Amino acid sequence: MGVVVTSPQFKDNARQAMADAPLQRALGHVRKNFIERRAAAAAGLPEFEALRDSARDIKNHTLAHLDLYLEEWERKVLAAGGHVHWARNAAEANRAIVDICKARGAKTVTKGKSMISEEIGLNDALAAAGVAAIETDLGEYIIQLRGEHPSHIIAPAVHLNKDQVESDFRRVHTHLPKERDLAEPTALLAEARAVLRQKFIEADVGITGANFLVAETGSSVIVTNEGNGDLTQTLPKVHVVIASIEKITPTMEDVAQLLRVLARSATGQEMSVYTTFSTGPRRPGDPDGPQEYHVVVLDNGRSSMLGGDFEDMLRCIRCGACMNHCPVYHAVGGHAYGWVYPGPMGSVLTPTLIGVDKAGHLPNASTFCGRCESVCPVRIPLPKMMRHWREREFERNLSPAALRSGLKLWAFFARRPALYRLATRLSTKALHLMGRTKGRFAKMPLASGWTDHRDLAAPQADTFQALWKQRRETR
Amino acid sequence: MTARDDILANIRRARGVAGGEAPRRAAVEERLARAPTGIIPARARGDAAHRLALFRARVEAASASFATVADAAAAPDEIARYLRDANLPATLRMGADPRLAALPWAGTAIEIARGASDGHDLNAVSFAFAGIAETGTLALVSGPDNPTTLNFLPDNHIVLIEAADVVADMETVWARLRERFGKGALPRVLNLVTGPSRSADIEQTLLLGAHGPRRLHVVLVGAGEIGRQD
Ligand code: SF4
Numbered sequence: 001m002g003v004v005v006t007s008p009q010f011k012d013n014a015r016q017a018m019a020d021a022p023l024q025r026a027l028g029h030v031r032k033n034f035i036e037r038r039a040a041a042a043a044g045l046p047e048f049e050a051l052r053d054s055a056r057d058i059k060n061h062t063l064a065h066l067d068l069y070l071e072e073w074e075r076k077v078l079a080a081g082g083h084v085h086w087a088r089n090a091a092e093a094n095r096a097i098v099d100i101c102k103a104r105g106a107k108t109v110t111k112g113k114s115m116i117s118e119e120i121g122l123n124d125a126l127a128a129a130g131v132a133a134i135e136t137d138l139g140e141y142i143i144q145l146r147g148e149h150p151s152h153i154i155a156p157a158v159h160l161n162k163d164q165v166e167s168d169f170r171r172v173h174t175h176l177p178k179e180r181d182l183a184e185p186t187a188l189l190a191e192a193r194a195v196l197r198q199k200f201i202e203a204d205v206g207i208t209g210a211n212f213l214v215a216e217t218g219s220s221v222i223v224t225n226e227g228n229g230d231l232t233q234t235l236p237k238v239h240v241v242i243a244s245i246e247k248i249t250p251t252m253e254d255v256a257q258l259l260r261v262l263a264r265s266a267t268g269q270e271m272s273v274y275t276t277f278s279t280g281p282r283r284p285g286d287p288d289g290p291q292e293y294h295v296v297v298l299d300n301g302r303s304s305m306l307g308g309d310f311e312d313m314l315r316c317i318r319c320g321a322c323m324n325h326c327p328v329y330h331a332v333g334g335h336a337y338g339w340v341y342p343g344p345m346g347s348v349l350t351p352t353l354i355g356v357d358k359a360g361h362l363p364n365a366s367t368f369c370g371r372c373e374s375v376c377p378v379r380i381p382l383p384k385m386m387r388h389w390r391e392r393e394f395e396r397n398l399s400p401a402a403l404r405s406g407l408k409l410w411a412f413f414a415r416r417p418a419l420y421r422l423a424t425r426l427s428t429k430a431l432h433l434m435g436r437t438k439g440r441f442a443k444m445p446l447a448s449g450w451t452d453h454r455d456l457a458a459p460q461a462d463t464f465q466a467l468w469k470q471r472r473e474t475r
Numbered sequence: 476m477t478a479r480d481d482i483l484a485n486i487r488r489a490r491g492v493a494g495g496e497a498p499r500r501a502a503v504e505e506r507l508a509r510a511p512t513g514i515i516p517a518r519a520r521g522d523a524a525h526r527l528a529l530f531r532a533r534v535e536a537a538s539a540s541f542a543t544v545a546d547a548a549a550a551p552d553e554i555a556r557y558l559r560d561a562n563l564p565a566t567l568r569m570g571a572d573p574r575l576a577a578l579p580w581a582g583t584a585i586e587i588a589r590g591a592s593d594g595h596d597l598n599a600v601s602f603a604f605a606g607i608a609e610t611g612t613l614a615l616v617s618g619p620d621n622p623t624t625l626n627f628l629p630d631n632h633i634v635l636i637e638a639a640d641v642v643a644d645m646e647t648v649w650a651r652l653r654e655r656f657g658k659g660a661l662p663r664v665l666n667l668v669t670g671p672s673r674s675a676d677i678e679q680t681l682l683l684g685a686h687g688p689r690r691l692h693v694v695l696v697g698a699g700e701i702g703r704q705d
Contacts, residue, residue: 026678029678029679030679033675033679034679045516045518046516046517047514047516047517050514051513051514054513054514058513061502061506064490064499065499065502065503066486066490067483067486067487067490067492067494068494068499068500068503069503070482070483070486071483072503072507076659080660086477086478086479086482087478088478088481088482092478136686137676138674138676138677138685139674139676142676142677155675155676155679156676157676157677158676158679161678162677162678165677185677185678185680185682186682188677189674189677189682189684189685190684193684193685193686196686197594197686200594200686201593201594215507216507216510216659217659217660217661219661219665225672225673225674225675225685226672226673226674226685226686226687227627227672227685227686227687227688228685228686230623230626230627230666230687231627231628231686231687234623234624234627234664235624245482245486250503250506250507250510251506251507251510251511252510252645252649252652253510253511253512253513253646253649254510254513256512256513256644256645256646256649257513257514259645260514260516267675269669270533270609270610270669271537271610271612271667271669272669273537273668273669273670273671273672273673273687274666274667274668274669274672274687275612275666275667275669276664276665276666276667277661277664277665277667278663278664279660279661279662279663279664279665280663281663282663283618283663285618285619286617286618286619286622286663287570287590287591287619287622287624288591288592288617288622288623288624289617289623289663289664299478299482299485303482303485303486303489304485304489305489306486306489306490307489307490307491308489
């Protein structure tokens with residue numbers, strides 16, 4: 001099934017999500033676990049904040065020299081016996097992968113988790129070519145059984161509860177005894193492990209994403225906990241990596257810097273269980289590994305983001321922290337965002353990738369509480385970029401008339417920094433009420449959901465500005 | 476125009492550069508040549524005793540088990556004990572690493588199989604290239620000595636590591652890799668492994684043994700007794 005864009009119906013999606021009891025139950029796990037685990041990991045490393053600066057700087061340096069690092073990386077891949085396929089857009093990327101599969105007569109491919117694969121709709125393209133794609137990450141496997149898409153970039157099935165997974169396994173795994181006990185999550189895990197083990201061994205091609213492409217060595221790097229990505233890329237004859245151009249990282253040292261913030265920000269681990277560097281195909285004497293190694297490197301609109309308002313977004317390392325800490329995401333989950341990338345990073349990225357006409361609502365899905373930016377490991381100014389979109393949307397008059405007066409009010413504040421600071425330092429509840437009288441927030445289905453949180457979290461930037469001013473005055 | 480040329484041209488247009496500018500090229504060449512280290516956490520800094528104690532603590536924090544043996548010759552007995560205590564059959568698959576081949580396996584009842592795994596092995600042993608004290612991570616490299624399939628297919632993975640190969644951080648491993656494989660080159664696969672396989676995809680509950688090994692047992696060779704550090 002294709003990635004049906006429902007972003008234009010964000011408000012309806014959100015309203016439905018708020019009324020969906022199982023979803024709300026599942027979202028409770030996001031609110032609690034991710035936040036606590038990240039906070040503990042950050043507190044456990046005194047250098048964490050300095051590493052975030054370092055990660056940001058590495059990404060900025062790379063983006064400033066992206067053309068040259070891409071060329072260097074390609075040279076290294078070729079030298080190691082690999083193949084590089086450049087793709088301007090989703091169609092070209094899909095074609096490259098389908099061609100590789102067809103040329104080898106592939107019937108089934110196993111897949112490690114890849115958001116780029118979701119972005120280009122790879123499974124559909126493979127199915128249309130008669131190739132069965134099997135997702136092997138446990139969360140991805142579960143949602144593939146349900147015909148759904150990921151609702152989170154690192155925890156694709158986070159919107160589901162255990163009993164839902166159990167009934168899907170009973171529906172699909174009909175070769176297993178009906179009376180088996182699947183009450184415990186461990187039983188579900190064991191069943192998925194056994195079913196997928198056979199698929200890994202039978203697959204003709206293995207497709208993975210990449211967290212990093214290393215220019216120094218021509219390696220692709222995957223970071224996982226389950227080990228499914230490694231089985232996907234080790235057992236079949238052909239390994240295909242699909243990655244976007246901004247995954248390029250100059251050196252191994254730079255990868256080490258990024259690794260130190262990635263897992264901590266994502267799951268609160270110091271390191272994910274498996275970090276794997278792959279360089280070319282099987283070598284003489286190797287007893288295992290793929291005979292062919294291909295990388296499909298995708299642009300899909302990213303090169304056009306360079307040098308503009310949204311360049312900073314290309315620093316994103318897809319850790320998921322921004323959505324884990326977002327009160328809007330907590331209230332509505334990932335599917336309401338209506339496309340592949342949810343949460344604050346999705347609100348910024350989706351309009352650049354599928355157009356502001358389709359995704360124009362998303363940048364409004366924000367309380368501007370600033371929590372996303374305060375946890376982003378590469379310090380992407382997500383609220384600022386959402387404001388950019390809102391300004392553009394307003395200028396282009398794309399917003400529904402009902403929202404316009406509210407946006408005018410907001411723009412009025414935004415263009416007057418002193419006033420804006422004052423307003424945001426006032427009780428956020430007051431701002432909410434002000435919005436309500438103007439018919440702004442009252443129109444939004446999430447108003448109560450996020451105003452509860454707004455009371456808790458003062459906008460970061462404002463706190464900082466106030467502190468800074470205080471400091472200067474006391475000198 | 477090919478897709479490649481188009482993408483590179485688009486990047487250069489957005490950057491306002493032609494591509495060949497000397498200062499940009501120099502900046503890239505310099506970074507690749509020098510590979511500057513960024514921020515390395517202080518926690519692993521210190522003498523060998525500190526490093527080994529931290530390594531042990533982080534290995535155990537990642538839900539792996541840990542044992543020490545005085546010298547490599549004692550490893551087979553430790554592995555036999557581990558398998559027995561875990562109620563596992565006395566079977567073991569291993570690669571062609573001469574350090575493994577030289578061990579006195581005959582003194583145990585363990586049945587040995589050699590070479591890559593086809594997915595039907597319960598237990599495997601590998602020799603690590605290095606260990607990283609900072610995070611309790613094992614670095615394993617592909618090849619006939621320690622086939623990559625052994626790191627992922629068996630249910631129980633036992634990894635031997637020489638005390639002298641436990642280093643402070645990733646950056647020291649990179650330096651050793653450059654020494655062994657050359658600058659800018661890596662083995663086909665470098666696996667950094669921190670604990671046994673796991674998933675939290677069902678209700679955010681952390682479960683061990685997703686697709687990779689359910690258990691990881693680390694045996695440190697030649698360090699004497701290691702104190703716990705928490
Ligand atoms: S925007 Fe930042 S916090 Fe969000 S996924 Fe990307 S790197 Fe992580």
